[in-house]
Structure formats: C-alpha cells, structure tokens
Amino acid sequence: MPLDLVRTKNPCKYCGTLSLSMYCCHACEMLDGGFSELVSKASQSESRYAYLDLPENQKLYQLKDNHRKFKFFVHGIQCSSCVHLLEQIAEMNSHCKESRLNISNSELLIELDSQGKLSDIASLIKAMGYDFSVIKASENSDDKLHRETRQELKRIALAGALAGNIMLFSIAIYTGATGTLLTVFKWLNLILFLPILFYVALPFYRGAWGSLKMQKVHIDLPIVIALVTSSSLSIYSLMTGGDQFYFDSTASFIFLILVARFFVKKAQHRFLSPQNIHSQIRTETYALADNSSTVITENIKQGQTFTVSQDQAIPVDGVLLSDMALVDTSFMSGENIPYTFTKGMHLFAGYKLLSASISMVCEKPINQTRIADLLNKSQENLLSKNSYLTLADRLSEKLILYVFILAAFVFVGLGLAINFTESFHRALALIVVACPCALAFGSPLTMAMAFRKSQKKGISVRNANVFEKMSEIQNIFFDKTGTLTYGQLQVCETWPENLNAETIDLLISLEKISYHPVAFALRAHFKNWKNEIHFTEHSEIFGSGVRGYFNNDLYELKTLASNLYDESIDIAIALYKNKEVICRIYLQDQIREEASEIIASLQAEGKNCYLISGDKKRKALAIGEKCGLKRDRIYSELYPEDKKEIITKYPHSLMIGDGVNDTLAMSSSQISIAIKGSAEIALASSDIFFLRSGLNPLVELFKVNKRIHQTLKKNLALSLAYNAIAGTLAVFGFINPLWAAVLMPVSSLIILFSTLWGFRE
Template structure:
C-alpha cells in the first residue's frame, strides 16, 4: 500500500490549522491557503470590496482566528415579515428600522472595524455599531429597505446573524435607569469638584468673611449630592433594615447624615469643623465604583436575551389556502403545520417526516459525530440538521413544547433554584458595620455620661468618617472589574461575576467531546493506495472520487472533496447512473465498470483505530482507502494535563459511540472510567447531579441541561444557542485552554480580594482606635479616609499585573 503524507497548513482567513487546504483557482503557486470554502469566499469578498485592511488590523491586534467560516444558506426573507419587524425591531420616527443581531464569529478589533464599515458597501444601511464584548451588532436600516439584504451581506462576511428581540418597555426602563445613574454620578462629580475648590481655600487658612462665604458655598454644593445623588444608599440601607440585616449602605447613609448634621450645626454656630466637601467626594467615588462594576459584569449576554433565538431562522410553512410553501419565522410555528426543511437547514420543530428521506446530523442534540438515516414516518427533533435532501415534515411540537424546549425550561428552572454565592465582603460588612455603629454610640454615651457630649459627638463622628467602609465597598468591585476586563481580553465572556468566586473551589470538570475536545469537523488524516493502482491511473481515480462525492452533502463527502481538490489536478470526467444510497455511500458507472465510494468493509480495514475509513471500490475491489477523523484540538491533551496539575479532575462525557469515545480517551490519557459514552442529555444531567463541586463544559443542545445543573457551566466557541443561554460563561476562542486562564483568574481574584479586605480592615481598625482616643479630629479623619481606598487601588493594580504574567505563562506553555 502506498501512503500519501498529509501536512497541516494554517488558513489565511481564520488561522485554523487544516489538513486539506483550499486555494483560489488563479493561485497556481498555492500561496494563500484556506481551511474551507467559507473562509475562501470571505477572503475574496473582502478584497473585492477593498476591505483587505481587515487582515492588517487583525495582525496588529495579535488576535488568533475564530475558527472556520460557515457560509449561511438562509435567504433571511423572514426578516421582512411585518409580524417579525413588530416583534423584533424598533421603528424610529423617520421610518428607519433598528435591529439587533447576535453575530457568530465576532472575536477581535478587526471584526469590530469590519462590521462598522458595512454602511459603506451595504446601501440599505444607515449605521452599524458593534458591542464587541456581547457580540451584538445594532444596525439601523433605511426606511423601505430590506432587512434580509443586510443579514445576507453580513452572513457573506462570515458572521452568522441571529436576530435578538428589542426589549421594548424593559429595555427602555433599563436605559432610563442607566441615565438616572449617570446623572447622579455627574451631579455628585460636579458638586464634589466645585466644593473641593472652595474647601482648598479653607484648608489653606482663609478666614473672616471669605471663610464664611466659602463654607456656605460648600454647603450649597452638598445639598444636590445629599438629596439626589446619594438616594441609592438610602434605598439600600432601608432595604437592609427591613430585612433585619446590615449592609455597607447602612453606615454610609448614617455617616452622610451625621456629617451633614454636625457640619450644618457648626456652620450656624460659626465654629467647629465642616465636612460638606467630604460628603460630596465620598458619594461620587462610591457611585462611580458601583457603576463600573455593574458595566463590567454586563459584558456577557444576559440569559433572557438568549432564550428566544434558538429558533431564530427562516422556515417554509405550507399555506392552507394556496398550498404553497411561504417563508416565515420559526417562532410562529404551531402543531399541525406542514413545513419544508431544505438540505443543510436546521429542523425547527419536533415532527414526523411525511415525504422524503435522507440523513440528519444530530450531534448538537445527541453528541453523535456521524449522521443518521431517516425516511418517511420517522420522528425528527428540533435542533438537528437536515444534510442531504428536502424533507416535508408535519409539526407535532413547536417552541417550548419541543424536546429542546423542554430542556430549556428545565435549564431555566435549575438556574432559578441555584443559590447565589454570598460575597465575602457582604459577610464581613455585617459584622464590621455593626461594630462601628456600636462603638460610635458607645463613645457618645460614655462622654455624655461624663458631661462632655460635644467631645463624644466629635470623636464618634471622626470614628464613623475614618472607618467609613468606602475601601471595604471598593475591595471586591475593583478586583472583580479588573478581572472581568482581563477575562474579556482572554476570550472569556462572563455573565455573572460570582463565577470568579466559585470556579477556584471546584474540583471536577465534565467535558463534552465533539466540538469541545475535538474540532467537530472531519478531515482526511491518512490516504492509502492499493497495489492495484499504479502511478499513471492515480489521477483518474482521484477524479472519480471527486466526481462521485461532490454531489453528496454528507460531512465525510465534503472532507474527501476538500482533500482530493487540494492534492490532485483533476480530470473532467462524466459518469452514468449516479446514485446516492442513504446510509451506504455513492456509486456510478464509468466505462462499463461500477465504482463505489463507501465505508470500508471491516475485513478490508488495515488498521483498527479511531478513524472512519472510506474506500473507493471498483466492482467490489478496494482501490483506495481514506482514513477520516474528527481530530483532537492541538491543545486538548496539554490542557487536560494542566487541569490535573491545578487539582481539577477531568472527565469526558459524550453521546458518541463507545469505541470512538474509548479510543479518544486513550489518546487523551483518560482511563475508561473517565471517558463515558452514549449519554443522552438527561443522562448527562443525572451524571452532573451525582457529582459534587462540578464544572460542565459543552457546546450542544445535548449539553444544555447538564450546563444548567452544574455548579458552573461553560459553553465553548461555536456552541448552539441553547447552550449559550444555559452556561454561566462563554469562550470566544476555540478549545478548552481559556478555562485554564479562568481558573488562574479566579484564584488570583480571590487572593486579591482577600488582600484588599485585609488592608481595608487593618486600616479601619487602626483609624477607629485613633478616633476613639482623640488622636484624630473629624477634619483629619476626612483627610485620611481616602487613604484606605488608595491602598486598595494600588493593591488591585499590582494584583492584575500578577494575573497577566500567570496567564501569559499558560499561553506560552500550551503553544
């Protein structure tokens, strides 16, 4: 047997390594390789539209590619439906239509540049804005222009668009709330800045009439802050007291009003210290830190915004009056509808096949990597892909009533039952706040009993001001904000910042196989020619394989065509009596002989390994063997080794066949007990429930329930929509290597939070003692109060440098 050696080459567009690169026909020297037709088409399109600068920006950003492009086959005509526009879009006063799309494949600054350039070459677009963190683009389409045109053009660029519902009243309320918050911050900032200008004069020694004017001016600037900007602290304090608990807002609100009252009394009396400038500054800093924390934690898509776009595509539904199939949105399907599902389309509902036969890819629902044969009378499920030919299906269940819908409902139920993690800062603050209030009251009481209540009030005020939990309130938000920002840089979208507090303590990781540890795409890994084939006939047989397989839509056929097209200069030949036999292969007559491309007989297999072997047969004689495999990702084995070193025990769970999973487990260094196969979605969920301290990593609908049941669910790049919703975090880069960085970030974040809290508590404890014994006055307390916050700030800056160094080390070790 003669063996053809296959080498990996990096794709020009997405930088994914491929065994079977494609080239443009005019590229005779094969200088620009591509991993698939999608990447080749996008590369040519960008050059045609004068947007080749995309690659320069991408290279400067030093961002690795986002995986091969899959060109969408949807025509997107359903986007023009009036019902869809009313449900999903906002119509502006001038008639323009605003629509949001979640874009698959967005990953770097070059993508941002390209998306926001689209109005320059899509005539119907008024504007385009991309939120890179959320991967959500907002397009404003000109009045009387087509939404489907925009979606189609964006899809041609390699970014598959999923329409997202505009939030209507909820979205407007959120925007209104954010405007109110920003207005409060702006008012506090402006008043604090102006109050400090006059306070500087007082600190510098201004006296007489000028001093009195300055004091009254700072008083006036403090009023908007106290009566308007500080209202969130009053609401938080009132809510905490209603629950009979203590929060950081309680002493903040108490300190603000005590400082204001004492300052007002001193202002009227004409003697004593005033703290109006300190009040304004404190409110401004606390509001600003909380706002940044909230924005950082919103980088991921909210669960609610993802739930409805699992069925977000076009479907052809039979009109009862005309009998014709008319395009509509999948969300409008109901039981009893007759639909036509074209080849390469996702099946949008559970139903029974009325007409047609073919093969479906159920990997997103079951985890099996090979396709399944279906025919009239068979049941099919939403979330599976129709591969070969058109199917006419009668809908039995649609939307939330489908099997996928039931999984989604169970996911939502699981999320609602999850107990929220309690922040360490919240726990400490309950005791800290209570102690400070008790000491302040005790100080006033002690001096009142001694007949010197003014000294008691002064020292109690100094105590509250210097030990005000500003630094305690900043300790966690600052660390979390920096860590969330770093996570985004590393390709990790986090929906909830508490993930960083959880993941460092979890000890087991259940990982799906297909698309997670593997690439999810078949490639030819070995090619062996029979001794019956001489060098003169090799080109002819390669052309026969290509001619037979190019009409098939089977994933193995696509992989074979890509390989043959790359390796050989093909002949233009014609065959007779072509036939594709579902579940077996393809065959045709050529010069009187029957040629078949089909699965190799077990007796003909030269090596019993993990690969799927397909052969070219001439009258049942094997001429050529191709070994195809869904290959492991290059970093899969090394990532699992690193996980074990971090005391995280990996376990592979798959819906694929036992032999495939067992062989893959051996290649990854996993024992048979750690490589589980043929698991249904419900079985995966039960597995998770039977384990403690578990992370679940997956990408398919079959993983969604397990993702929701796990202590922490992580969806990897390319995940089906339902998994994105179920997960707590989403990886925008391929493979599981980013999880290593997430674990490092978690541990370093917890360490940083603990250090920040320790600094804050130590500082406040010393400050409280100094205030109670009279070492510091309220004025000096106000001066020293920001010092603890600065300590926390510098500690956070130092800590994030450590995070960067450690994550860079991981990247280097895996390369």
C-alpha cells in the first residue's frame, strides 16, 4: 500500500506531522497541553523519591567529570512518541537544562542546574507511566540491559518448565484419567499455573497498566485480558466440577510469546543500535611502554602508556610524552595540512601519526573519546519523530484496537452460534497471531538500516527527518572550493615547461622544512626527486617563503604578486638564486574528476544544479561550465549573506559546501551537507557530513533514500497482508492459540529479512 494513501492532509496540532486527527499520537496531545497535568501528578509523588536529593546519593549518581548530569534507565520505551515525550522533560521542569534519550539502550541523560532536584525528574518519569532506575556513576546501561536480559531468560525458562509439566498432566486428563487421579491432576495444573499467572506474566501486566495510564491501546492489554479470562474460567470450572480448562493452552502461548518477544527484542537491539566508534577507528595493536606486551585499541585503559608507530591511527584521547609528533588531523579538523605537536599537548582519537614512533598516555579510552561523543551526538536522533515512524505507530495502535474489537465479536458471536469454548480459542488465536509487532518494528528498522548503510558509505546523518526531506529536493547548490574542486593546491604549470633535476632538487630541499599547502603540493608533484641538498641558515619566513644558502649562494622560494599571473591561477611562486628568477611554478585547485559526471546524472533525474561561489565571475564560470552547469545557474562574487538570499528564493533546496564558511547559506536550505571542514563544527551546522572525500557520497545518499521508500512500502504491504491472512485463518478456526503463538514472530522475521534484503549491497 503506498504511503500516500494512508496519510491525510491534516498536520498534527503539536508537531506538524500528517495525522488522521488533531494529534498524531497521545504523546503529542499530552505535550500540547498536558504539561500542567503531568507536573501536578508528579508533584504528588515527590516525597517518594526524596532520597535521590540527599548529598551522598547525588555524589553516587552524578556522572564523573560532568556537572549535575545523571542517567536513568527507562523501561517500556514503545515508540518514537515515547522518546519525544521523555525528551520534553527539559520544558516541563525549568531546572532541567537537557533531556536526551538513547533509544538503543533506553538510557535517559538528564542535566540539572544548581537548583534542580533529581526527585522532581524521577516523579515526572513515573507520572508519564514509565518504570526506571537511576544509573550510578560507576555503572552503565549495559549492566542494566544485561540484568534485564537475565530476568527475561529466567521467566522464559520457568514458563517453559511449567508449561511442559502442565501439558503432561493435561494429556493424562484428555486420555481418560478418572476419579481421585483426575482431581489431583486438575489441581496440580492450577498449582503449576499460579507462578505463570503471578510472576511470569508480570511484564504483560505492567505493559497493559502503562498503556491504560497513557490512554493507549497496547498489545499487552488484550493478552492480559485473555490471560485473566482464561485462568478465571479455568479456576471457576475447577471449583464447580466443570470440564472447561485452559491452563495448558494459556501456559503454552504465554511461554511462546515470551520467547518470540525475546528474540524480536534482541534483533531490535542489534539493528536499531547506532553505529559506534569502532566503525570509524579500526582495531590495531600497540606496544605498551615497557615493550613487555601489546594491547589492542579497545583494551587501552586510562593511565596506560603505549607506543604509536608511524602511519598508525591515534586510538584514544591522550597526552604526548615524546618531544615531537607530526600528525594528520584531517578527520577531526578538515585540514589537509599536518600539524606538529610537542610534548605535553593533547592528541585525539582519529588523528594519524605521520612521523616516527611516539609515546603517549591514555586520558580517555576509546568509548569515551571526543570522536565517540561526536558519533553519539550525530546519531542520538536516529529514531527522531517523522511521518514514517508516526504512521507506523498510529497504524499499529489502530490495528490492535480493531483486532481487539473483532476478537470480542468473534467470542460473543461464535459463542452464541457454536459454543464459547471454540469461540474463546478463535478469539485468543486472533489476538495473538494478529499482533502488529512487525508493523511497529518495520519502520524504525528501516531507518536504522539506512543510518548504517549511510555510515558505511562515509555519510553521517544527524536524524531521520533528513531522509524524509530528501524526497522533496529539487534544487542542489554546490559550493566551489573543496566541493566541486579538491580544495588542495596542485601544480598546473611551470616555467620553464620542463624543470631540470637540479632545479627540482633545490625546490624540494628548500621546502622540506615547510608545512605550507604549497610545500605539500610541490612534494606531491615532484615525488620522484632524488638528491637532497643541505642548506645552511635554512629557514621559513611566515607569509613570505623559505630560504637558505648553498655553496655561498642565496636561494629563496617566494610567492609572486597576484597581478603577475592569470586570475584562473590560485597562487604562483618563484625560485630565486641571488635575487634572480630560476623558475616559476603555478598552482591551482583542480576540479574533482567525478564532478561533471555526478552533476550530469543529477540533472538527468530532473534536479536543478547551481554553483554558488564567492570567486570572481570569470573563474566561477570556467569551473561551472567544465562541470556541465548552465551559465545562468552559476552565481559568483557572493558574500555569505548573498548566498543565503539566493537559496531562500528556491524551495526544496539542498546546499553542499564547507561546513564552516557556508553556515549561513546552509541554514537557509531545506537540507545542508558539509563536505569539508571540522567534523564537530560541520555536524553542528549541517544536516549531513561526508566522512569520505569527494562527491560520490551524494549519489549514495540519494540511492539510500530511494531504498528507504521502497523498503517502507514493501514492509507496510507485507505486514498488513500477513495480519489480514493470519487473522482470517484464526477467525475460521484454522489456527489455534498455540500455533498463533508459534506464528507470532514470523511476521517480524519476514520484515527483518525484507529490510536486510532491501539494503543489501
């Protein structure tokens, strides 16, 4: 079913998402006017959590190296609206500076000012209908997840053992046990069933009660009603001497549902978790300071001293112990020029060592590094609210309601027409088999896979809303420097045309001490030079050039004045011997090889492509026309304010450029992409940051977006088809409750494989 057929033209009153009613979900309805009600309800239970405000507990829970930051492990996160609601705590409580939820591990980060009370936040979370625990500074959410998993496995094991034994006694009952033995077996079934009713089923009770408090219909509600009804009828039948017992079937389907949910949850945790630091920094081996052993990247601990070899990545944040290190900082700074670090300076994970081996001490292990924090922030809105997820949430909620209503009609109608035993089995089978888990799972799984696919292609996306907006893009604006061009100087011409070996030796030997972009361009161009010349009084004069003496002759390499060469050239230099020119070298930024091909493919798909630059008109036209752009779509000699004004005139626009210099223009576009500059600044000022150089990630981004739409539509059709077919079979008695419990996870597996297939390489 196409997505457009199930949307309406009515925007949600709170968030603006297209909705079937005034609000897209109950969370939005609560957010639009229920703050006072929530706060009032929370204030009634403040005293319950007063212990959290004690100074000794503040120290226990407050995160280390952070001021007034705390973490909660929140149980029962159901959908993106729950995430959105919890992140509005900062608006509900004036002393809360930040509220941010990590959906992959159900971890809520709270930052309070000096007047803020932890008990107030705890009361608010409880008033919203969520159970929680405060995470101590010495532990993390993985510990909570591990304990929660163990509890789930205990319930599954107990449910399986009890259901198996109940089934054995039931076989004896069904095969003709009589007299005292029959009575004993019936009571034994009840005794074995009680732990299932009062312990194993606790998660279902909590889910049902939470949905009632949130005024939402959740799958746990009909399951609890079925469980309570079947057990009540069975106990009543036992007390009155009847023969209607459902202990065996009820115990079995509770066990199977727990198993199904466990594996679906594991799949969700695996595929919905954001990419971590290990996806960007590969595992390598480093020698410890005493050379007695080695350690891999993940095992480097705070305070450990280790050695980084030439061409290795800096694995953690730390302090340089060696006298000097030449480091490539391009991943974090966006600059292609290596920097020289001296003893005592800070080095960050993601840097690359270019000089000889160094020694450094770890300050922050890999998962606490600056780049790890950056990646977490870039993906913290992985499942942020958008129409795809809202649509799935609403359809799931309505499907549960319709299935529940239909099950009630089946129970009453067939009960009157046939018998209530058969109608109860069919209604129960319908409720179980038509669970919309796959429908609710499909959209967030698709978005998570899109994030993973993008990350592998070198694309860092801030939130899921970007993919939704990508489909509307009609106009694409390209910056010139570093976007359509490489952003690096390259030798394009020399005078004389062919330099002799001696001149090249002089050039490279002079530039050997320089880290200027010109020096790197010369070394790259004349990489086959052979003989090093040793200069005396060899020095670099900032803003002027390099100089030195050889055989009592003064050699200088200096920049030429801009009026001495064509404006298409970015920079020109000359080599002087005793003030006389030996040669001149002209350098310019080259157009990316893929630029013209990518622009042609985008224009073939109906996109309007523009060049927007601050360069002189002649230079901008030359670059733009070489890339295949029309003259009337090439803008030049623009200030940042001019770029912003132009982009504002074009709706549904995408701006791709420098994450720092083009911030103003990017803020005016519907989607902004930073292809160059500091990763930290770029991610703060743009929607997307290309971790891989070049324009190819732009093509990959459009491909990923196309796959999202195809997969979402396919998953939606599969989910609805499965529920319709399975529900029909249950109503007509072809599926009993046990088979329904077995088939329940099948729909989620179908969606999982469908999504994985949709994003296959």
